[in-house]
Amino acid sequence: MSSLQCDFCWHQCVLSEGKTGICGIRKHTGNSLVTLGFGEVVASGVDPIEKKPMYHFLPGRKTFSFALFGCNYTCRFCQNHRISQTDSPSWPGRTGHSTPNPTTPRKLVDMMERSGCQIMSYTYSEPLVWQDYMLEVATLVRDKGKLNCMVTNGSFSPRALQRILGVIDAFNIDVKGDDRFYREYCGGALQPVLDAVETIAARRDTVLEVTTLLIEGIHTERMVKTLARQLADRGVQVWHLSRFFPHYRMTALPQTSEGFLEEMLLIAEAVGIPHVYAGNSALYAWEKTVCPACHKTLIHSHSYAGEAFNEIQQNIPGGVCVICGQHIYGRFNV
Incomplete structure (x- = not known):
């Protein structure tokens, strides 16, 4: 039976029947590759x-x-x-x-x-x-x-x-x-x-x-x-x-x-x-998020989720700094 190559990661292990990859999770069995512990x-x-x-x-x-x-x-x-x-x-x-x-x-x-x-x-x-x-x-x-x-x-x-x-x-x-x-x-x-x-x-x-x-x-x-x-x-x-x-x-x-x-x-x-x-x-x-252009602190702490949420609405409306209009990298609203 021929070997199969896994393409899940950079190792790209070539596996003969019954063998598992470096991860110990991808296995060649029954002429197909399976994921051990699937689900x-x-x-x-x-x-x-x-x-x-x-x-x-x-x-x-x-x-x-x-x-x-x-x-x-x-x-x-x-x-x-x-x-x-x-x-x-x-x-x-x-x-x-x-x-x-x-x-x-x-x-x-x-x-x-x-x-x-x-x-x-x-x-x-x-x-x-x-x-x-x-x-x-x-x-x-x-x-x-x-x-x-x-x-x-x-x-x-x-x-x-x-x-x-x-x-x-x-x-x-x-x-x-x-x-x-x-x-x-x-x-x-x-x-x-x-x-x-x-x-x-x-x-x-x-x-x-x-x-x-x-x-x-x-x-x-x-x-x-x-x-x-x-x-x-x-x-x-x-x-x-x-x-x-x-x-x-x-x-x-x-x-x-x-x-x-x-x-x-x-x-x-x-x-x-x-x-x-x-x-x-x-x-x-x-842990503050600061505008890279005007250096205003936009989010004072990422340890308190409720505070961060409120500051985003006030300081990063539409994904831009409320002071200078600089685009702030990321996604801040659903």
Whole structure:
């Protein structure tokens, strides 16, 4: 029996019968590729959209968030390894690809509607490896006149990106570091992610935000400055820099200091990315949304959804600064 190639991510694994991909989720069985754990929701809940983090896509709103199991990376610092890594007891590959009581896409959309949310978020694990399920859900969400947000490591294959662009309204892409960092700590590569960032940033109908988790002692000033230029050159408007806390296989490292984080925030700002934010941090001055032209504070805090919603109506009517008329990147109204 011939091998089959998966096109869900940049690995594009070629699988013989009975084999699974690097993700441990895509499997060649019965001369077709299946997704292990299809319909097996491992996490779900209602979150502020800012938690993704998304500060320029309907801030002040709630989103229905969920995940199936899996990831195509092996990040040593993974914050959600229990629902993403194959060394987890929950890995569907331990029991086969059948799910006894799968949640159908329609049932999941019904859950979203009952929650009162206007946005469905594909998050927590890596949606790329269960994109067949995501696409079914996202199509139904679109049919209901609602919106889709994907939180991803961005390591699309070209074909996967084209499939997904048709139904996703907003992306948060986790850009982790330079290529050496990807290969040493994540089992990935930088270039496919930068290619996806460039493609998505060029689209006028899609909101893109980028997040980088900073590990003090591994990420350096030079690395962050280079990454900032690479993102700016590709049109990135929003960059979240977050503090690392010890987790998974990197528990021996100290947490990233507020001082180091602020130094990196200043570097990102100096390179010219218009909206730079701090994450996992008490640096509250770096969670404001400021007009890049007149420097008026438009949203004072993204920690309090109700306040953000009210400030948007007052300060960003029609998506422009109320003081100077500058267009503010993003989507602020349904």
